[in-house]
Structure formats: structure tokens, C-alpha cells
Amino acid sequence: MTPWFLSISLAYLLGSIPFGYVLVKTFRKQDIRATGSGNIGATNVARSGAKGLAIATLLLDLGKAFVAVKIAQHILPGNYDLAVLAAVAAILGHVFPVWLRFRGGKGVASALGVFLALTWPSALATLAVFVVIFLLTRYVSLASIIAAAAFPLFALHFVPLRTPIVIAGFLFIPLLIIVKHHQNIRRLLTGTENRFGSSKVSA
Numbered sequence: 757m758t759p760w761f762l763s764i765s766l767a768y769l770l771g772s773i774p775f776g777y778v779l780v781k782t783f784r785k786q787d788i789r790a791t792g793s794g795n796i797g798a799t800n801v802a803r804s805g806a807k808g809l810a811i812a813t814l815l816l817d818l819g820k821a822f823v824a825v826k827i828a829q830h831i832l833p834g835n836y837d838l839a840v841l842a843a844v845a846a847i848l849g850h851v852f853p854v855w856l857r858f859r860g861g862k863g864v865a866s867a868l869g870v871f872l873a874l875t876w877p878s879a880l881a882t883l884a885v886f887v888v889i890f891l892l893t894r895y896v897s898l899a900s901i902i903a904a905a906a907f908p909l910f911a912l913h914f915v916p917l918r919t920p921i922v923i924a925g926f927l928f929i930p931l932l933i934i935v936k937h938h939q940n941i942r943r944l945l946t947g948t949e950n951r952f953g954s955s956k957v958s959a
Contacts, residue, residue, distance in 0.1 A: 759831045760838060767824035767842035771849025771866060774856050775816040776801045779809045789859075797861035799896050799952070814865050821846040821869030829873070836874075836917050840925035843870035847929050851936060862936040864900045867929055871907060878910035894951035897940035904930035 776796040780788040784806060788796055791804045798817065802810035821843070828835075828842035850866040852858040871879035886903035890896060911926045912918065934941075943949035 760841075763828035763831050763838055763842050764845045766827055767845035768849040769854075770820045770824040770827075771846030772853035772855060772860070773816075773820055773849075774853050774860060775820070776809075776813040776861065777856060779812055779816075780804065780806060783809060789856075795861055796856070798865055817850065817861070817865035818869035818872075821850065821866035822873045823869075824849075825870050825873035836915075837919055837921040839874060840922050843874055844925050844928060846870055847932060851932060862900070863929070863933050864904075867904065867907075867933055870929070871911075875911050875915050877914045878907060881910040882907045890952070895944070895949060896952050897937050897949060898944060901934050901937050901941065904933040 774796050776798065777788055780786050780791075780801060784804075786804070788794075788801060788804060792800045793803075794800070798810045798814035801813045824846035825839050825843050828839050832838050847863045847866055847870060849860075851860050851863045853860040868879060868883060871882060882903050885906045886899045889902050890899035893899065907930050908926045912923070915922065915926075940949060
């Protein structure tokens with residue numbers, strides 16, 4: 757196995773671990789996909805009433821993606837292109853997990869994980885955007901979309917290495933997150949999106 761194939765394969769497999777599904781199934785004997793929005797991410801886990809499991813899901817989804825990139829950086833130190841490709845693979849694993857017939861989450865927490873591994877100043881700036889938008893609107897979806905859109909601006913500022921792979925990766929991950937929020941965007945435009953903490957569920 758070449759280092760590139762090994763790194764990207766491991767990143768995808770790590771990213772595809774569906775922690776939200778596993779935790780809810782293990783501790784509540786429920787299928788999170790049959791609850792609320794049907795999403796396996798931390799927001800839907802929280803809205804199912806399992807706030808502790810939601811926090812665990814958030815941290816584990818973030819952590820698996822962070823580790824995926826760090827493994828690639830360990831296998832080929834200094835190869836930033838490979839690290840970015842591993843980041844993309846980890847996000848694709850989370851969004852399209854082989855274990856759940858390629859129906860996964862929206863990639864927000866995992867994206868933060870890979871951003872922290874690749875360029876932590878950009879990740880923190882992106883997180884700050886998310887927090888501000890969320891506090892102002894109480895919309896997790898809107899905060900995720902705007903933060904994702906802002907990331908490339910921060911990354912291209914803080915990361916001096918701008919190869920075609922790096923630029924493509926920095927654009928692809930936010931674009932995938934935004935596309936995965938297409939239903940939320942539709943509801944935001946029609947005024948039917950629910951704020952976090954509301955009794956209805958549509959995230």
C-alpha cells in the first residue's frame with residue numbers, strides 16, 4: 757500500500773464511524789435515523805432529548821476527523837496536499853458512511869476537526885463566526901452555512917501553501933456542507949426553519 761492510499765483509506769474509514777447512531781443505539785436502544793430529522797449528527801441527537809450523548813457525538817465526530825488528518829501528517833510529514841486529501845476523505849466518510857448505506861451526517865463537527873488539524877487559526881476564526889451567528893439567530897443550520905462559507909477566506913489567509921489540491925480541498929469541504937443543508941436553506945428562505953431549542957424538529 758502506498759502512503760497516499762493508506763492515509764486516504766484510513767481517513768475515510770475513520771470519518772465513516774457513525775458515532776451518533778452508535779451511541780443512541782447503545783445507550784437508548786433507538787435508531788437516531790427514526791427520530792426527529794433523521795440525521796445522525798449531534799444536533800439531532802440533542803433534539804432527541806439525549807443531550808449528554810449529543811455532546812459525546814459532537815466531540816467524537818470532531819475527534820475522528822482530527823485524528824484522520826493527524827495520521828496522514830504522521831505517515832508523510834510535511835506533505836500538506838496529502839493532509840488536505842485525508843481531510844476531504846474523512847468528511848466524505850462522515851457524510852457518506854459505508855456502514856449506513858452512505859447516508860450520514862452533514863459534516864459540520866467533522867469539518868471543524870479537520871480544520872483544527874490543518875489550520876487551527878482558521879478553525880478558531882470559523883468557530884467564532886458560527887458562535888456569533890448562532891447566538892444572534894439560534895439557527896444551527898444558518899450558523900453552519902455561514903461559518904462553512906467563511907472558512908476558505910480564513911484558510912487562504914492563514915495557509916501560505918496554496919497548491920491546486922489545497923485550494924480545491926478548502927473549497928470542496930465547505931461546499932459539501934452547504935449542499936447537505938439544502939433542505940435547511942429552503943426552510944430558512946420560507947421562514948419555516950426551527951430555532952435550536954424549539955419544540956419542533958427540522959434540522
